[in-house]
Structures are given as structure tokens and as C-alpha cells.
Amino acid sequence: MKKCRSIFKFQLRMFVSILAVVLMLSGCALELELGSPADTSSGSRQNEGRLRVIFLDVGQGASQLLISPSGKTMLIDAGNNDREQAMLDYLKEYGVNRLDIVIGTHPDADHIGGLDRVIDHVDIGEIYMPKIQANTKTFESLLLSIKNKGLKVKTAKAGLVLEWDEDVQVTMVAPVQTYDDKNNMSAVVKVVYGNTSYLLTGDAERQSEKDMIESGADLQADVMLIGHHGSKSSTTLSFLKKVAPQYGVIQVGENNYGHPTSTVLDRLSKQGIEVYRNDLHGTVEIASDGHTYRITTER
Incomplete structure (x- = not known):
């Protein structure tokens, strides 16, 4: 016993x-x-069957890096001019030496400022930009880099289906029309992987949002990039209800514009949306296995 x-x-x-x-x-x-993006990079080369959507911390600007389950890459915007080296550092950190698709959502410097250096230093597949120009050195520098690389810009517009990864559907839902306002000309991209979805909105404002709704496009998405850094000119209640996201990401840094506005923050709160911000959380990654999300923040 x-x-x-x-x-x-x-x-x-x-x-x-x-x-x-x-x-x-x-x-x-x-x-x-739950650590920094660098913590998961070594195990992400196979990507574990996940779609990674990384909202890079570029201060008061915007940039999203997408890495597909099969390792295809896409870059949407690249922050302001003073973030050029930071963009190259990010790409190196995530092991990216080729971008299969590059999208410049619209000509504002805080979105395309770092794209020229990226194009200069990284192998590029296709590049998409809306049919609107800007009389700025930033825009001219980007066009020069595109020319020197021998690339041809494809027009970003609603209805395009982008060939990227056979398991991931990428469509543009805006711009629906031609606008004089650069923000409303923003390329808006919807990404679907399995039962999960993302809507990446650039700086699209209320007129573009209204036209997207009226176009009949499927705008519902679990994850939404909140338009125009949380400006009250975007993310109207009708658009927000149409998208009905569970998670919202605001790409914002120190600024004099009052972004994100209390109006938009209150609206997101009342809709029960879980919000992540670059100024509070650093780089935010929302990865999907086609069914569930894994959210990683830098801080």
C-alpha cells in the first residue's frame, strides 16, 4: 500500500x-x-497559411503591407517623405525584396511620399494609381522613379480584380467616379480570404463613400482602415453601417489636424468597433487564417 x-x-x-x-x-x-512585429518574422516565412495585413507605423501618414499565405506581397501607400528610410527598413524587417503589387491610393504626400525610394530599391511587379495628378515635387519624384524602373502605371478604379494570390480575392471598389478632390479619388481596396475580409480606404471622403454604397458593391468587411486618419470628412454613419466592421484601424501620428476626431471616435464606439491606432499601439498586424484573426501590436 x-x-x-x-x-x-x-x-x-x-x-x-x-x-x-x-x-x-x-x-x-x-x-x-503579442510582441513586436519582429518577434513573429522568423516563423512567418511560410506564413502558416495566414494572410498578414500590417498597418505600418509611419506617423501622420498611411501604409499597409500585405503578405499572402503563399508569400505574395502588396504595398498600399508608403507614408510621407520623411519616412522613406523607415519604409525600406520595414520591408527588410519583414523579409520583402519584391513587391508583386504596389498601390498609391492618391497623390497626397503622406501616402506616396516614401514610394519613390521603395520603387528605387525593391523589385516591383505591377503598380496602380488613380487617374489624378498633383503639381508637387513628391508626385514628380514618384513618377520619375516609376519611369526609371521601366514600369507602366495601371489605372486604379472601381471594378478591378487584381491577380495576386489564388486563395485571396482583391478588388477595387473605388474610385467609382472621377472627382476633382484628390481624397475622393482614393483607391479603395477590399481583400477577402476565406470567411475574413478587409476594407482599406485611403483618404476616401463622404462623396466617395456615398458612391460606393450606391454602386452596389459588397462593402462588408471585418477589418476597416478608418478613412482619412479619422477625419470627420470620412467614415459617415451610413458607410460605417454598410461595412459593419468588427475592428477598425486608424493610421495616425502627431498632427495639427485634430485627427482622429472625437466625432469619428464616438461613432466607432457606439457601433461597438474595436479600435487600434498607430499613435497608441505602434505597428498593428491583423492576420487571418481564413476563419479567425490574430492581432499583434507593437506596444
Whole structure:
């Protein structure tokens, strides 16, 4: 009897020891998942069957890096001129030496400012931009880099289906029409992977939002890039209800514009949307396995 008890106690101690090790290892895995983007880069080369949508922290600007389950890459915007080196550093950090698709949503400097350096230093597949120009050195510099690389710009407009990854559907839902306003000319991209979806809105404002709704396009998305850095000129209630996101990301940094506005923040809160911001959370990654999301923040 005593021998049986001794064996039982030994087995119990072994079980507790093994359980402690398992919990410790689980804690490490969780810590890595919630850590900085660099923490997951080594294991992401195969991407674990995930679509990674990374909202890069470029201060008061916007840039999204997408890496498909098969390793295809897409860059939407590249922050302001002062973020050129930061963009190259990000691409290196994520192991990107080729961009299969580049999209410049519209000619504002805080969206295309870093694209010229990216194009100069990285192998580029296709590039899309809306049919609107700007009389700025930033825009001219981008056009020169495109020309020097021997690239031909394809027109970004509603209705385009982009060939990217066979398991991921990428469509443009705006601009629906031609506008004088650069923000409303923003290319808006919807990305669908399995049962999960993202809507990346650039700086599209209320007129473009209204036209997207009236176009009949399927705008519903689980993850939404909140338009124009949280400006009250975008993210109207009717558009927000049409998209009905679960998560919202605001690409914003220190600024004098009052972005994001309390109006938009209140609207998002009332709709029960979980909000992530670059100025508060650093780079935000929302990865999907086609069914669920894994959210990683830098801080």
C-alpha cells in the first residue's frame, strides 16, 4: 500500500512538473504573439497559411503591407517623405525584396511620399494609381522613379480584380467616379480570404463613400482602415453601417489636424468597433487564417 502511494506521489509530481513546463512554454508563445512585429518574422516565412495585413507605423501618414499565405506581397501607400528610410527598413524587417503589387491610393504626400525610394530599391511587379495628378515635387519624384524602373502605371478604379494570390480575392471598389478632390479619388481596396475580409480606404471622403454604397458593391468587411486618419470628412454613419466592421484601424501620428476626431471616435464606439491606432499601439498586424484573426501590436 505504501509502495502504491509512493508511486502515486511520484506520478503526481511528474504531472505537475510537466504541466508547469507546458504552461511556461504556452506563456512564451503568447508573449511572442503579442510582441513586436519582429518577434513573429522568423516563423512567418511560410506564413502558416495566414494572410498578414500590417498597418505600418509611419506617423501622420498611411501604409499597409500585405503578405499572402503563399508569400505574395502588396504595398498600399508608403507614408510621407520623411519616412522613406523607415519604409525600406520595414520591408527588410519583414523579409520583402519584391513587391508583386504596389498601390498609391492618391497623390497626397503622406501616402506616396516614401514610394519613390521603395520603387528605387525593391523589385516591383505591377503598380496602380488613380487617374489624378498633383503639381508637387513628391508626385514628380514618384513618377520619375516609376519611369526609371521601366514600369507602366495601371489605372486604379472601381471594378478591378487584381491577380495576386489564388486563395485571396482583391478588388477595387473605388474610385467609382472621377472627382476633382484628390481624397475622393482614393483607391479603395477590399481583400477577402476565406470567411475574413478587409476594407482599406485611403483618404476616401463622404462623396466617395456615398458612391460606393450606391454602386452596389459588397462593402462588408471585418477589418476597416478608418478613412482619412479619422477625419470627420470620412467614415459617415451610413458607410460605417454598410461595412459593419468588427475592428477598425486608424493610421495616425502627431498632427495639427485634430485627427482622429472625437466625432469619428464616438461613432466607432457606439457601433461597438474595436479600435487600434498607430499613435497608441505602434505597428498593428491583423492576420487571418481564413476563419479567425490574430492581432499583434507593437506596444
